Amino acid sequence: MSAAGQRAEVLIRSLREQGQRVTTGRRAIIEVVAANADLSAEEIVGFVQRDHPEVHSSTVYRTLETLEEAGLVRHLHLGHGPARWQLAADPSYRLACEGCGTVQLVPRVRFDEVRRQVQAEFGFAVAFQHFAMTGRCSACQ
Amino acid sequence: MSAAGQRAEVLIRSLREQGQRVTTGRRAIIEVVAANADLSAEEIVGFVQRDHPEVHSSTVYRTLETLEEAGLVRHLHLGHGPARWQLAADPSYRLACEGCGTVQLVPRVRFDEVRRQVQAEFGFAVAFQHFAMTGRCSACQ
DNA sequence: CTGGTTGCAAAACCTTTGCAAAGTC
DNA sequence: GACTTTGCAAAGGTTTTGCAACCAG
Numbered sequence: 653m654s655a656a657g658q659r660a661e662v663l664i665r666s667l668r669e670q671g672q673r674v675t676t677g678r679r680a681i682i683e684v685v686a687a688n689a690d691l692s693a694e695e696i697v698g699f700v701q702r703d704h705p706e707v708h709s710s711t712v713y714r715t716l717e718t719l720e721e722a723g724l725v726r727h728l729h730l731g732h733g734p735a736r737w738q739l740a741a742d743p744s745y746r747l748a749c750e751g752c753g754t755v756q757l758v759p760r761v762r763f764d765e766v767r768r769q770v771q772a773e774f775g776f777a778v779a780f781q782h783f784a785m786t787g788r789c790s791a792c793q
Numbered sequence: 794m795s796a797a798g799q800r801a802e803v804l805i806r807s808l809r810e811q812g813q814r815v816t817t818g819r820r821a822i823i824e825v826v827a828a829n830a831d832l833s834a835e836e837i838v839g840f841v842q843r844d845h846p847e848v849h850s851s852t853v854y855r856t857l858e859t860l861e862e863a864g865l866v867r868h869l870h871l872g873h874g875p876a877r878w879q880l881a882a883d884p885s886y887r888l889a890c891e892g893c894g895t896v897q898l899v900p901r902v903r904f905d906e907v908r909r910q911v912q913a914e915f916g917f918a919v920a921f922q923h924f925a926m927t928g929r930c931s932a933c934q
Numbered sequence: 935c936t937g938g939t940t941g942c943a944a945a946a947c948c949t950t951t952g953c954a955a956a957g958t959c
Numbered sequence: 960g961a962c963t964t965t966g967c968a969a970a971g972g973t974t975t976t977g978c979a980a981c982c983a984g
Contacts, residue, residue, distance in 0.1 A: 673958050673963060693949080708966050713949060715964095729870070729924070734948060747917045758915060766907050774899060775931035776888045783870070783924045790916035814938060814983050834974080849941045854974060856939095875973060 656687035663724045670722050677707040681715045692734040730784045746784035751792030797828035804865045811863050818848040822856045826878050833875040871925045887925035892933030
């Protein structure tokens, strides 16, 4: 099984262990998110409906919310436009270019020192994974 | 005249110098933004309509866009919810708490070193003023 | 005067919600 | 069988747009 498939199985098991029911739609949504980071809800709907045309977009929104409450996925904002979804275990922060739209992944640990400094100076715990850092990539400056 | 009133006069002059027309609505909108940082468009509508009930919300949206293109104001995102408007000259970054909603202002210069490091390591110019840093304030951690 | 600007209404965009029917455990 | 989850349709919040009337320069 693919790495994404294995990740999906872990999430499905965790979901059931939390007392949630596992339906065809939920399974398909989990598989799509595990295989493709940073899709919008409507993009997830598109992927899911290729195999399961009966799954409605409201089900996708509700399932994503359920999965987020279960601590399995998380949404983030890469700039204007719809929220994007990723696995909660995703270890990267995003640098989103407002010029060309490209998104650069950077290891979370590379910002540990920044977070420590902001905590020390302002008493504030920055959560860089909810709102991406936006700006200009090297090509667009 | 108040400091906010003086700032407003500067913006109005600049707007006219750029070939834009100065209408009653535009003048009122500029005065509200100059006097109150981080209002939403609908909040600006409310303030403006106290003195000028005929000014429509679509005019406010269009004017804010015009002023932003003219480099006089800017919108920012403090988290979920509508965009917030501030003077382009505003010298502070925002730390927005996702627990209690409080917004902590920090001098832009305190992040110059962080921006320099991100530029050096990743070739990316972060624009911290467009999307606020979100997280948890000391009281909410 | 004349082209930029406005008020109004409608639509666009993304997301949430109420409800009866269907599905999971 | 009990209770959760779903599909559908409708509405929600914020912002944008088309158009004729209006007004600043």
